[in-house]
Amino acid sequence: MILMKALFVAITLLTAVTASAQPAQPTLAPPPGQATGSAPPGSSAGFRGDDDDGNEFRRGRRGTRVVVEREDLEQRLAHLEELLGEAFERSKHGNGKGKGKLREAYEELNDIREVIANAPEARGHHNPGPVPPPPPPPVPAYQPIAxxxxxxxxxxxxxxxxxxxxxxxxxxxxxxxxxxxxxxxxxxxxxxxxxxxxxxxxxxxxxxxxxxxxxxxxxxxxxxxxxxxxxxxxxx
Missing domain, CATH: 1.25.40 (Serine Threonine Protein Phosphatase 5, Tetratricopeptide repeat)
Structure with missing residues (x-):
C-alpha cells in the first residue's frame, strides 16, 4: 500500500512538471512506438478513462492486492523521483535538457505500471499462519514401576x-x-x-x-x- 501511494504521488508530480514545462517548451513528442496525443503516455490523462486498455490498471485491478518485488519497485520509484526533480529544476531555468529527463520519467512510469498490472494477485501468497508445534516425543518403550x-x-x-x-x-x-x-x-x-x-x-x-x-x-x-x-x- 505504501508503494502504491508513492507511485501515485510520483504521477502527480509528473503531471505538475509537465504542466509547468509546457509554456516554455513545445509539446513533447512521445517515444517511438507510442500513441500520439496531447498528453504523453503514462501521464495522468491515461488514468482518467480515455481508453479501455489503459484503464485496466485502475479499473480492472483496483483494490486487488498484488505481489511485487519491493526492492525493485522502490528503486524504480526513487529513479523516477530523481528524474522528475531534475526535469523540474531544468524546466524552471528554461533548460532544454529537461525534455530528455521528462521522456525518461515517462518511460520509467510506464514500466512501473506494467510491472504492477502484470503482478500476480496476493491471494496465493497469504501468510500460512503460525507453524504448528512439533509433535511430542515418543513414549519410551520402558516405563519405571509406578x-x-x-x-x-x-x-x-x-x-x-x-x-x-x-x-x-x-x-x-x-x-x-x-x-x-x-x-x-x-x-x-x-x-x-x-x-x-x-x-x-x-x-x-x-x-x-x-x-x-x-x-x-x-x-x-x-x-x-x-x-x-x-x-x-x-x-x-
Missing part, C-alpha cells in the same frame, strides 16, 4: 519378617517391572544388613533404566568393602 505399585511391593516386603522372604517378594516384582535408581534406594531400606542390600542390587540392576545415576546407590552403604562390592556389581 509409585503406587512400588509402595504395594514394599508394603508386602515389610510384612515379611525375614530377609529371605523379603527377597522373594522383590524377585516376583522384578519379573514384570523396571526401576529408577531412586526407587532402588527405597527398596534397599527394607533390608537391615549390607549383604542383603547388595543382593537386592544384584536382583534389580538389570532392570534399572537410569544407570547414569548409579553413584547415588553408594549412600546406602557405610563400609568401604561393601562399596567396593557394589562397584563390582554395577560394572557388570
Amino acid at each position: 509409585d503406587g505399585k512400588l509402595q504395594k511391593v514394599m508394603s508386602a516386603m515389610s510384612r515379611e519378617p525375614f530377609a529371605e522372604d523379603k527377597m522373594n517378594v522383590l524377585e516376583e516384582a522384578v519379573g514384570e517391572h523396571y526401576f529408577l535408581v531412586g526407587q532402588v534406594q527405597q527398596v534397599l531400606n527394607q533390608f537391615q544388613f549390607s549383604r542383603d542390600r547388595l543382593e537386592a542390587v544384584r536382583v534389580l540392576w538389570s532392570r534399572v533404566l537410569d544407570r547414569q545415576n548409579s553413584f547415588q546407590l553408594y549412600n546406602s552403604f557405610q563400609f568401604s568393602n561393601d562399596k567396593a562390592e557394589l562397584k563390582r556389581i554395577l560394572s557388570n
Whole structure:
C-alpha cells in the first residue's frame, strides 16, 4: 500500500512538471512506438478513462492486492523521483535538457505500471499462519514401576519378617517391572544388613533404566568393602 501511494504521488508530480514545462517548451513528442496525443503516455490523462486498455490498471485491478518485488519497485520509484526533480529544476531555468529527463520519467512510469498490472494477485501468497508445534516425543518403550505399585511391593516386603522372604517378594516384582535408581534406594531400606542390600542390587540392576545415576546407590552403604562390592556389581 505504501508503494502504491508513492507511485501515485510520483504521477502527480509528473503531471505538475509537465504542466509547468509546457509554456516554455513545445509539446513533447512521445517515444517511438507510442500513441500520439496531447498528453504523453503514462501521464495522468491515461488514468482518467480515455481508453479501455489503459484503464485496466485502475479499473480492472483496483483494490486487488498484488505481489511485487519491493526492492525493485522502490528503486524504480526513487529513479523516477530523481528524474522528475531534475526535469523540474531544468524546466524552471528554461533548460532544454529537461525534455530528455521528462521522456525518461515517462518511460520509467510506464514500466512501473506494467510491472504492477502484470503482478500476480496476493491471494496465493497469504501468510500460512503460525507453524504448528512439533509433535511430542515418543513414549519410551520402558516405563519405571509406578509409585503406587512400588509402595504395594514394599508394603508386602515389610510384612515379611525375614530377609529371605523379603527377597522373594522383590524377585516376583522384578519379573514384570523396571526401576529408577531412586526407587532402588527405597527398596534397599527394607533390608537391615549390607549383604542383603547388595543382593537386592544384584536382583534389580538389570532392570534399572537410569544407570547414569548409579553413584547415588553408594549412600546406602557405610563400609568401604561393601562399596567396593557394589562397584563390582554395577560394572557388570
